[in-house]
Amino acid sequence: MNNYGIDIWGDDNFIIKDGKVCLKYGCEPAIIDIVNTLQDDGYKGPLILRFKHLIKKQIEQIYKSFNKAIKEFEYEGSFNAVYPLKVNQYPGFVKNLVKLGKNLNYGLEAGSKAELLLAMAYNNENSPITVNGFKDKELITMGFIAAEMGHKITLTIEGINELEMIIKTAKERFKVKPNIGLRVRLHSLGSGIWAKSGGINSKFGLNSTELIEAVGLLKENDLLDCFTMIHFHIGSQIHEIHPLKKALSEAGNIYVELRKMGANSLKNINLGGGLAIEYSQFEKSPQRNYTLSEYANDIVFILKTIAGQKNEKEPNIYIESGRFVSANHAVLIAPVLELFSQEYSESKLKLKDKNPQLIDELCDLYKNIKPANAVEYMHDSCDHLDSVLTLFDLGYVDLQDRSNAEILVHLIGKKAISMLSAKHLLRTQKEVQERYLVNFSMFQSLPDFWGLGQEFPIMPLDRLDKNPTQSASIWDITCDSDGEISFDANKRPLFLHDVDVEKEDYFLGFFLVGAYQEVLGMKHNLFTHPTQICIDVNEKGYEIESIIESQSIRDILEDLDYDVREIDEILKERIENSKLIDDRSKKQILGELFIFIHDNGYLKNI
Known part of the structure; x- marks a missing residue:
């Protein structure tokens, strides 16, 4: 039996029973059974299934691992986490995440005005908010408003000009002020395709000279008490632990030096993101060489050692790690429309x-x-x-x-x-490779595969008790030759089943797609986000909590600033003026177009 690497990437979240991939939780429902129920209810085409328990599991794992390390090393600082909204802003995920993280004071991180508004509206009381990225006067003012609302917010400075705007805004507004963080531009680099996020030539942060200047400005303007955090980030999906340990040592020493300069309110170090998950489903190409426990232990131990050597207070630890929290909660389900060799x-x-x-x-x-x-x-x-x-x-x-x-x-x-x-x-x-036409858009649902070569686990939802014999290349339905996941005997030896899709359904699951893929998805060929279903699994069964249907063709045209009323009028006029059909047929055609334009653009496997 081919388990499609579940033991490598599955993190004990999925099992195979009776030839079906099932959730290893509660009553252990088969995903194909959930999909068939949704199909019977009329939800055709690609679907995004969200599983709440997988969000909760990831949040709790992070806190459990760090709190265990803090206890083991008798660390005097606390642990905190914030979720970076840029990783997935969809309400079906964010609202559940906020609710599930409430008891742990799990917070939110914003990188834009829109994201900050979401954080101000949905973040739990007493949970932290951090704001990263470049800022203008409006965004900084919004940060002050958040503080005035009672949020525990920290504005992280990316450049001296931002600090100068904060100083100016502080003089213009009320007594309440946000906390201030300084993003540190380290020399240390991360690993993998996102390594350029770190290093001295990275896009964000202050170098040593600018850090000294920033502390001086804070002192001059009586805002040094607001300076509570330093922040760094060396890249997403860090494959190896060594670059992080090196960066943490550098940041830890900057922390103690800043405190020696009089920054006595500085008590937090934010490591940013980077905690990796395992995407590979093939033994030849594992992507992560450390465990969550090792990650937490190394961070706590290094910061404790540096603070002890310099006789300084052990800092509170913040991490972001949005990919780790969000990736595995979502599964893209797409039906196979055709096997080309069956022609x-x-x-x-x-x-x-x-x-x-x-x-x-x-x-x-x-x-x-x-x-x-x-x-x-x-x-x-x-x-x-x-x-x-x-x-x-x-x-x-x-x-x-x-x-x-x-x-x-x-x-x-x-x-x-x-x-x-x-x-x-x-x-x-090479001789027998099969092409599977699958009803989804890679550019909409797997943009990191197309743009960065990021692998995602792929497997059929059933027939797992039968041997797959077809070396499979997957073609999406876009009008673009790049819309293909090709068979690769070395990196991606994916085998699927020989099925007659005219007689039986065959669904593929694309796993670990909950991080970045949804929000980065492109409207290539005007395909929209698949229908989203939020599912709560328990010991008795499962409950479909919410469904957000895929946008209609009319909706997406309106998103692109087309005047859909104008389109309606033009089509109606041209049909009515046609001399090729009679009046009765014209009414039928108008009715058909009305149905089509109010449906989504995916193909119908009926």
Whole structure:
């Protein structure tokens, strides 16, 4: 049985039972059963399933690991976490996250005016808010308003000009002020494709000279008591622990130096994000070389050691780590619409009374193939096809001969793989690779795969008690050749089942898609966010708590600033003016267009 690497990436969240992928929680429902229920209720096309218990699990794991380390090392600082809204701002996730993190004082991080408004509206009382990123006067004023509302907010300064705006705003407003943080530009770099987030040439933060200048400005303007945090970030999805340990040592020493300069209210270090999750589903390419426990222990131990050596107060620890919290709660479900090799069937063979010799030889290969010669015959058939194509170009065989050759080669390949053992399948993947047309847009739902080559676990939702024999390339429905997840025998040896999708449904699950993919999704070909379903699983069963349907074609056109009323009027006028159809037919066409424009643009697998 192929478990598609659940033991590598699944984090004990999923199991396989009776050939189906199931949630390892509560009554352990099969995801395919949830999908079938939704299909019966009319929700076709791609779906995003959100599982609340997986949000709660990740939050609790972080706090448990750090609090255990604090107790073990007798650390005197506290642990705090904030969720960076940029990772996923969808209400089906954020509202649940705030609710589930309330007892732990789990906070929010904002990087824009819109995100700060969300934090001000939804953050739990007494939970922290941090504000990162570049700021103007308006954003800084909003930070002051948040403090005046009673929020525990820290504005993290990215440049001296921002600090000068804070000083000016403090003089203009009321007595209550936000806390101030300084983002430190470290020399230390992270690892992986997001390593450029750190280092001395990174986009954000203050260098040593600017830190000294900032402390001086705070002293001059009686705001040093507001300076409570330093912040750094060396990159998302840090694969190795060593770069973090080096950066933490650098930041820890900056912390004690700033306190020695008189910053006595400085008591917090924010490590930013970077806590990685394991995306790989294949043993050859694991992505993370440390555990959450090791991550927490190293951070607590290093900061305790530095503070002890310099005889300074052990700082409170803040982390963001939005990917770790959000990635695994969401699963993209998409139906397979077509297997392209199924266009080649025996019924489509049109053999002549007298065929070219190469066609007769292909027929013999197909008739006489057996396990002992399967690989050899398959290779021979590919050579024969090359010869037929050459003869076609030279005019010695016709289009029917070419068609017969193509069909026979595909039939030989399919017959061969049914005879081969699993260990021999990789040897044949070039000859028998299957293309699966899947009803989703990669640009909308997996933009990090397209843009960064980020892998995501992929597996069928059922038939897991049957051996998958097809080396699979996945094609999305966009009008773009980049919309493909190609088979790669070394990095991505994905095998799927040979199914007749005209007779039975076949759904693929794309896992760990809850971080960044939804908010980064592009409207390429004007495909919209899939329908979102929030699901609460318990011991008795599962409950569908909320459904947010995918935008209609009309909605997305309006998002792009089209005047949809104008479009309605133009279409109506052109149909009414058409001389090709009668009045009764015109009414039918207008009704059909009304239905289409008020539905989403995904294909219907009916």
